[in-house]
Amino acid sequence: MSLITTYCHLSADICSVNGEIVAKRNIESDESWFRQIYKEQEFAYPKFNKMDILSQAGFLASELIKRANPRIATAYGDDEIALFFANHASSADTDMRFVHSYEHNGAPSPSLFVYTLPNIVLGEIAIANKWYGENMFAVLPKFAPEFFFNYGQILLSGSSKAILCGWLEILGNAINVFLFFVENNVENGTAFNHENLLKLSSFNL
Amino acid sequence: MTYIGAEVIISPMGGTTAENWSAMRANRSGISLVSKAGFDNADFYLSKILSLSGGYKFEKLLLEALESVSAMIDPEILSSERTIIIVSSTKGELDEDIKDQFSHSAKALVTRFKLVNEPVIVSNACISGVLAINTAQQFIQAKIYDHAVVIGCDVISDFVVYGFQSLFAISDAPCLPFDAQRNGITMGEGCGAVVVSNAKEIFQNAPLALFPGTSANDANHISGPSRTGEGLFRSVKRTLELNKIATDEIDFISAHGTATVFNDEMESIAFDRLGLNDVPLNSLKGYFGHTLGAAGVIETAASMQMMRNSTLIKSLGYQASGTSKTLNVISENKEKKLNTILKTASGFGGGNASLIIRSL
Known part of the structure; x- marks a missing residue:
């Protein structure tokens, strides 16, 4: 049976792992919320500063999940972990910044343009971990536990032994991120099914 | 066994699969020089559907493609609860609504073709299309659905042309894949569709x-x-x-x-x-x-x-x-x-x- 072994939430002001709060946004700070988490958690990955907000969210949540679940780093081959993310807004937040660059800032910005695809976050996580596994980014009307369950099962019945899944919705100040790790052949965790996904997501659907 | 058939192509070379095939057989390209297509009014070679004008180009192409598909398969299939539509696209209808790039078109497909299941959008940059077909195959093999229509579509917009221009990735002549003189891409727009199914008999032509x-x-x-x-x-x-x-x-x-x-x-x-x-x-x-x-x-x-x-x-x-x-x-x-x-x-x-x- 497949189990959800670790999960992470990011909202506009709270960051939690397995339901335990690990960081709260300091609204007095000049630094962005994700940069606050990055520093507080003492991550050292300079590329983080170049990433757009969607990739920063995916990077932070995946690193926090890895830290809470050390098996991830040791139990799997470099192509055995699939990445399967979805959201509704695609890369709209960065898309708008890119439009702003050519409509108001003089010229289209290449460094923004390369982030105007929702699947770039999968690439950033793959690069950070040297993971060569399967990738999928879907755009859905809303968080769909059944879709995650169905496609997650498909991935797990193929060459992937574990999956890092996530709903990664960011648009302006609205941040709704829920990443979770699903494994086979482990003892502790929550059964991977759509009821539990709905419960753990804490989304009001 | 999973079957694939009822393929549709809409491109500058034609609105039907037959027109596209005849252009390919004649080695005729859909690429033409489009004036003032780029940032700072640069001229670019593009594979652009010149007859496609006005708004909602993405939605028009999706509807047209699914209409063509529906004429090539058992008419009951599209509105079956055992059928899923998978759309592969990078920027969808960004020109209509940058904050919600797919919903309007997805709803239009549901309404027009009385779809039971909400379409799924696969958005993985340039591998979206192949990944969407693979996903269709996996859904059917896993018996989650019996049939899937995969529609791949992207339209040319200032957004994508300016973006690739900013990366200096656009060729100054029609693109030359694998050639010694190649120097970049030629952007294109169009729509393709295929039907993936566990049932051979739904196809009018052998899959x-x-x-x-x-x-x-x-x-x-x-x-x-x-x-x-x-x-x-x-x-x-x-x-x-x-x-x-x-x-x-x-x-x-x-x-x-x-x-x-x-x-x-x-x-x-x-x-x-x-x-x-x-x-x-x-x-x-x-x-x-x-x-x-x-x-x-x-x-x-x-x-x-x-x-x-x-x-x-x-x-x-x-x-x-x-x-x-x-x-x-x-x-x-x-x-x-x-x-x-x-x-x-x-x-x-x-x-x-x-x-x-x-x-x-």
């Missing part, structure tokens, strides 16, 4: 067999191809092994071939590592341009036409080898029975995907 495909990330760079072709190598290797197909069984490769210096070089290295150098190969970008999220579906549909017509189509724009590893790039149309073909795609975000289709 082909679709085998399970795979994807793999390069884990190297978000906007540059791997120098070793690692992700493409792994994806194709995994797809071949999964289906127990040997390299010498592959009769044709529909490569990605964007015509950037680094992409085509990467593909040559990956195919060389796989021992696929001698397999006849083309890139269809010289005909359709690079249609981004639509490319994998349009090029799969075009490859299916090649199989049905037993014809290898010339890789338009290719004259002299321009990659460090030699490939068997098709230089003239040629009659050949095509039993088993390989389609690949690679893209931003380090994605690579591959699939195999076999004649029945």
